[in-house]
Amino acid sequence: MATQKLTEYEIKRLENIRRNDEMLAALQLHAKASLLSNASKRQRDGSAKSYKVSPAKKPKETETPTVIRRSLRTRGMPPDSNCLDADSNENSDKTTLNQASISREKTSPCVLGPLKMRDAYDGTGSDRAFIDTLLSFERETEIGKVKSDNLNCGIKIEKREFEGRVDLESMSLEPENIARIMPGRIMTVRFLPQSDVNIVAAGNKLGNVAFWNVDSKGEKDNGIFLYRPHTGPISGILFQQSCLSKIFTSCYDGYLRLMDAEKEVFNLVHSCDDAIFCLSQHPNDVKSLYFGEGRGGLSVWDDRTGSVSSQWTLHEDRINTIDFNPQNPNIMATSSSDATVCLWDLRKVDAGKPKSLKIVNHERAVHSAYFSPSGSSLASTSFDDTIGILSGVNFEDTSRVQHSNQTGRWISSFRATWGWDDSFVYVGNMKRGVDIISLDQRRVIKTLQSPHMTAIPCRFHAHPCRVGMLAGATAGGQVYIWTSS
DNA sequence: ACTGAACTTATAGAT
DNA sequence: ATCTATCCAGTTCAGT
Numbered sequence: 001m002a003t004q005k006l007t008e009y010e011i012k013r014l015e016n017i018r019r020n021d022e023m024l025a026a027l028q029l030h031a032k033a034s035l036l037s038n039a040s041k042r043q044r045d046g047s048a049k050s051y052k053v054s055p056a057k058k059p060k061e062t063e064t065p066t067v068i069r070r071s072l073r074t075r076g077m078p079p080d081s082n083c084l085d086a087d088s089n090e091n092s093d094k095t096t097l098n099q100a101s102i103s104r105e106k107t108s109p110c111v112l113g114p115l116k117m118r119d120a121y122d123g124t125g126s127d128r129a130f131i132d133t134l135l136s137f138e139r140e141t142e143i144g145k146v147k148s149d150n151l152n153c154g155i156k157i158e159k160r161e162f163e164g165r166v167d168l169e170s171m172s173l174e175p176e177n178i179a180r181i182m183p184g185r186i187m188t189v190r191f192l193p194q195s196d197v198n199i200v201a202a203g204n205k206l207g208n209v210a211f212w213n214v215d216s217k218g219e220k221d222n223g224i225f226l227y228r229p230h231t232g233p234i235s236g237i238l239f240q241q242s243c244l245s246k247i248f249t250s251c252y253d254g255y256l257r258l259m260d261a262e263k264e265v266f267n268l269v270h271s272c273d274d275a276i277f278c279l280s281q282h283p284n285d286v287k288s289l290y291f292g293e294g295r296g297g298l299s300v301w302d303d304r305t306g307s308v309s310s311q312w313t314l315h316e317d318r319i320n321t322i323d324f325n326p327q328n329p330n331i332m333a334t335s336s337s338d339a340t341v342c343l344w345d346l347r348k349v350d351a352g353k354p355k356s357l358k359i360v361n362h363e364r365a366v367h368s369a370y371f372s373p374s375g376s377s378l379a380s381t382s383f384d385d386t387i388g389i390l391s392g393v394n395f396e397d398t399s400r401v402q403h404s405n406q407t408g409r410w411i412s413s414f415r416a417t418w419g420w421d422d423s424f425v426y427v428g429n430m431k432r433g434v435d436i437i438s439l440d441q442r443r444v445i446k447t448l449q450s451p452h453m454t455a456i457p458c459r460f461h462a463h464p465c466r467v468g469m470l471a472g473a474t475a476g477g478q479v480y481i482w483t484s485s
Numbered sequence: 486a487c488t489g490a491a492c493t494t495a496t497a498g499a500t
Numbered sequence: 501a502t503c504t505a506t507c508c509a510g511t512t513c514a515g516t
Contacts, residue, residue: 183497185506233508252508275508337510365510383510408494409509430494455496476496 115266117259120227122208130211130225134261137194137244166420166468168436170485173450176217177481181224182210186473187412188459190237194244195465198481201247202473203234209249209259214481229257229266236279240286250279250291256301270301270308280322283329290332292319298334312354314342321368321415327375331357335369341380341388343395358395360388367405368415372422377439379425381405381416387427387437401442403427403435407458411475417460420467428457434472434482453480 121127184204192199198214207230216223232252239247245261248269256270256279274294282288288309289301296315299308315336325331332344342356349355360369363384371378378395380388386400405414407430416425416437424445425437434448434457457472457480468484 180497185496406494407509409492410495410506413509474496 112271113268115229115257115268117227117261117264117266120229120266122226122228123221125220127225129220130213130223131261131264133197133199133213134245137192137197165423167484168424168446171448171468171470171482172485173448173452173480173482175452177214177483178452178478179212179214179222179224180476180478181212182208182226182477184208184477185410185412185475186459186477186479187234188237189471189473189479190239190461191463191469191471192244193239193241193464198463198466198469200461200471200479200481201237201239202477202479203230203237203249203251204477205233207231207234207251207253209234209237210477212479227259227266229259230255232275235275235277236291238279238281238289240281242286248279248281248289250276252276256289256291269303272299275318277318278321280324283324283326290322292322292334294318296336296338298322310349312349314344314349314354314356315340317365320366320413321370323370325371325375326373331375333369333371333378335366335380337365337367339364339366339382339384341366341369341378341390343378358390360390360398362386362388365413367413368417370416370418372418372439373420374422377422379416379418381414381427383413387416387425389439389442391439399442401437401444403437403444404430406430407456411456412458412473414458415460417462419462419470426460426462426470428460428472430456432456434460434470448482450480454478 117127117131181200181202182204184206186202186204189200189202192201199211200214201209201211203209206228208226208228209230210224210226212225213219213223229249230251230253232254234249234251236250237247238249247259247261249257249259249266251257252275254272254275255268256276258267258269259265260267272293274297276291276293278292280290282290287303289303291299291301293299293311296313296317296319298312298314298319300310301307302309314334315338317336317338319334319336321333321335323333325333330346332346333341334344335341339362341360341362343358344354345357348357360380362380362382363386364382366380366382369378369380369388376391378388378390380390381403382388383405385402385404385406387403387405389397389399389401391397391399403414403416407413411430414428416427418425422439424439427435427437429435429447432449432453432455435444436446436448437443438445453472455474455476455478457474459473461471463469463471468482470482472480472482474480
């Protein structure tokens with residue numbers, strides 16, 4: 001009996017080993033193939049699958065080739081390759097090469113230069129309407145810009161122009177505000193910071209970025225536009241209040257791209273050897289992009305000079321989020337898989353020995369640390385099944401709210417996300433609900449649930465201009481938009 | 486201190 | 501209704 005069991009166990013184990021070996025072999029084949037040519041080949045084994053973006057659409061290739069990420073430097077190319085400047089980048093040979101490889105395969109290509117939106121677009125129809133929509137905001141802000149100070153363009157990201165508390169009881173999920181906008185697991189979801197439209201952008205694990213105009217119901221593609229600008233998990237999407245037609249995206253593939261709707265390209269802004277795990281923008285200096293790179297690294301990209309202006313090692317493991325205090329933008333919070341949250345004073349972070357203002361210790365990896373809208377509190381979410389609340393004039397008060405954050409492998413980690421004021425944070429739970437934690441009461445005071453929510457919402461964003469409008473994204477490419485009447 | 490393996494978990498799409 | 505592929509997260513444990 002005992003020997004029988006042991007044998008079964010052994011068989012299972014060997015089977016596991018065999019499968020792992022196969023997977024590794026596949027990965028290595030990919031790596032070699034992509035080194036030989038940019039045009040990625042399909043996986044050689046039977047695991048090739050097709051996928052439907054939505055039931056209504058026809059099958060799509062989702063195979064994201066595992067590509068060895070190489071910086072321009074290691075490829076012997078000059079840094080940045082003028083990619084920042086879209087005008088100077090009619091870089092014919094590179095562009096045509098890219099086009100060729102993309103049209104052959106509908107996978108995310110490994111493109112070291114600007115990638116045309118047309119080539120990255122994955123849809124049956126045209127994305128013209130969507131691009132025009134983005135550009136229309138641009139014209140609106142142009143008018144505003146001329147009137148106001150164009151010297152200080154974009155002083156604020158996501159300025160909140162409203163009063164009043166959200167009425168939690170009136171929050172509901174209407175069936176028309178649900179859509180599967182992309183395949184795969186969503187890593188990040190963001191509302192376009194524009195008060196008169198409801199557009200969300202989401203990035204998934206496969207390197208896709210999808211946009212959904214929530215209000216264009218019944219229109220072609222249901223207002224959903226899917227692009228494939230990257231080859232790995234999307235770690236950040238950044239809108240800029242001052243220029244809504246330019247959208248930054250960051251990826252584990254080590255690339256930082258700038259989608260420019262005007263030029264209709266995904267420019268390559270920056271590439272590095274390490275994975276980029278998060279992306280943020282300094283509130284007072286929108287030309288400074290902060291991103292977490294590799295194991296504990298934080299880099300600052302200066303969009304004026306087109307180069308990395310600072311590089312620090314701030315943590316012992318990957319940095320999962322970077323956030324700035326709205327009250328005092330010199331204060332930055334980082335959360336890391338090294339189980340800590342750190343507060344930094346940017347004026348004091350030296351190149352040599354960065355010293356944090358404060359360290360909050362969790363028991364396990366910390367997946368997020370976000371400042372409240374007013375900047376007076378900080379909420380951190382950790383695998384140790386707590387949500388940390390940091391408050392007080394000098395952030396000297398710490399407290400914990402118990403919350404199960406065991407998402408496992410297939411669900412993106414939970415990140416407690418602030419709403420429209422300092423009252424509540426919103427965080428997913430494994431029972432397909434949205435837990436609402438009251439800052440005052442330090443506990444879950446309500447859980448949003450709906451029979452329409454058929455999967456676990458794990459990543460959230462509150463509409464920066466609309467109280468009560470909350471987007472939740474799932475591991476299956478769905479987005480739920482909760483609204484308040 | 487490091488490396489690698491096992492184990493956990495949910496979902497969409499295929500059967 | 502049931503089955504299965506997913507496969508770079510994080511942790512624990514076993515072995516160097």
